Amino acid sequence: MAQRITTLFLLIEILFLVNYVSQIATTAADNDADVIHVAGKVMCQDCTLNYQNWINGSEPIKDAVVSITCMDERERVRYYGSDKTDERGQFDLIVNKVLYGGKSLKAHLCIVRLVSSPDQSCDIPTNFGHGQSGVKLVQPFMVFKDLVKFVVGPFYYTTPMCETPKVENNY
Template sequence: MARGKFFLFLAASVFLVYNPTIHAWKDEGQVIHVGGKVMCQDCTQGWNEWVHGSRPIKGCKVSIMCMDKHRVVYHASDETDEEGEFELKVDKLIDGKELKAAGCLVRLVSSPDPQCNILTNFAGGQSGVNLGQPTHVFRDLVKYTLGPFYYTSPMCEEPDTSETPTQGRNY
């Protein structure tokens, strides 16, 4: 009887050690997940529709750039799906060194929608957002949820007021 329990314990141990599903789950702890949403806001609508009437944009490019002191150690991008959502996965180990999430900047890059392709800085989409505290930590899963980031229509673009009236213009 004791011999049978021993072999059962040994078989279970071998299964746990060599099960690829278990190892894939353990490897999740070596990845930083960054997700969010990209939406279109139409400034030509009334206030309520402008605030609550945004729609997701498919195919927007969002990038992540991670720095180690003064050099880029990682750069990647992702496109949004039909729901306007993106999901970036970053390995925590880059060239044998652990990546510090606080050195990563996520920002909007481009929108394929000609009706909604003007960058806004709502939630930091234009200037970029550094990763701070993770929004989800569960076992070995670390996730940062950002945004939503917004684009707006060309009609809503604000003129560049940094130029004084006499600079660069012939009157």
């Protein structure tokens, strides 16, 4: 019984510590760094493959476009930018937090999403990793000195053959 109570207190302390560190990282992301740094990857998944190959067989997409849209508290667009992926399907968005006129962006009001794929055989956006609907920058991946980095995704496109048909009037 005493061991269970000790384990329970240890779990409570760990949860408190994780929550505290999370709050510090989020506060640092909003206040300390001069830039919002977002990295991720864009891949192609082919739904016609068997499950094992579908899960492990995704290929990077070069020159796919990913965007970041930052709003203000009144839900007005304050910044829009984009980046293309490299040959490994990786992108690296770097946004200055201070805009012209001294206005400051807040990372938690920014959304990163898929824009386009240059690969016509794999250009249907999916919502795996929330690439189609967008990912809010809530929790930084790394906070170190003047660097606050968010990592999103991976985001996925799929082949036209895998596109789900649009249903109209429930037919």
